[in-house]
Amino acid sequence: MKIEIFRQHPAMRLPTQGRLKKIVQDILVFLGKPLNGSLSLAFVDDAEMTKLNKIWKKRHGPTDVLSFPGQGDFLGETIINYQEAKRRSLQEGESPKTIMEHLVVHGVLSLLGKDHHGQDARRMYKLERKVLKSLLCPVTSPLGRLNKSLTKGEAALRLTNFKKKVET
Numbered sequence: 496m497k498i499e500i501f502r503q504h505p506a507m508r509l510p511t512q513g514r515l516k517k518i519v520q521d522i523l524v525f526l527g528k529p530l531n532g533s534l535s536l537a538f539v540d541d542a543e544m545t546k547l548n549k550i551w552k553k554r555h556g557p558t559d560v561l562s563f564p565g566q567g568d569f570l571g572e573t574i575i576n577y578q579e580a581k582r583r584s585l586q587e588g589e590s591p592k593t594i595m596e597h598l599v600v601h602g603v604l605s606l607l608g609k610d611h612h613g614q615d616a617r618r619m620y621k622l623e624r625k626v627l628k629s630l631l632c633p634v635t636s637p638l639g640r641l642n643k644s645l646t647k648g649e650a651a652l653r654l655t656n657f658k659k660k661v662e663t
Contacts, residue, residue: 496519496520496530496533496534497533498515498519498534498536499533499534499535499536500512500536500537500538501536501538502538503537503539503540503577504540508591508592509538509592509595510599514596515536518596519599519603522600522604526607531568532570533568533569534570534571534572534603534606535571535573536573536574536575536599537572537573537574538574538577541576541578544557547561548561558576558579559579560575560605561574562574562605562606570603570606573598573602573606574602575599576598577591580595581594597627604623
């Protein structure tokens with residue numbers, strides 16, 4: 496999986512490219528999707544996200560994440576609002592990088608056709624929670640919190656159980 500990362504401002508502190516690639520690959524493996532192809536992750540500020548949200552979603556103001564599915568081997572592009580991640584990190588007591596990882600998970604699930612509107616919303620958030628827990632990310636609102644740190648054995652067991660649940 497080739498992942499292109501765009502950072503609007505050089506001062507933005509993002510999760511490492513390796514971590515972002517691992518998150519994307521783990522999601523694809525969990526859902527039984529092929530690992531070939533590519534996708535783009537862009538990290539932008541409020542002003543840019545406001546413009547994009549108005550153009551593509553016809554909504555005013557910034558949002559946290561937008562996803563645009565691609566075609567063929569190009570999975571699509573997920574755009575994350577860096578400033579919103581920083582604000583949420585203060586509200587939720589998590590690091591901005593952790594919030595950005597959550598938004599990457601949400602965005603990639605959207606690229607894969609998972610919907611967080613209407614009747615499918617509950618299923619998507621449940622899947623999002625499972626993915627975040629399996630990646631050993633603390634799970635923050637609106638999904639609730641993961642309250643304990645896992646040992647490597649517990650993490651391996653959780654990952655095995657998650658894969659079984661996804662397959663069924």
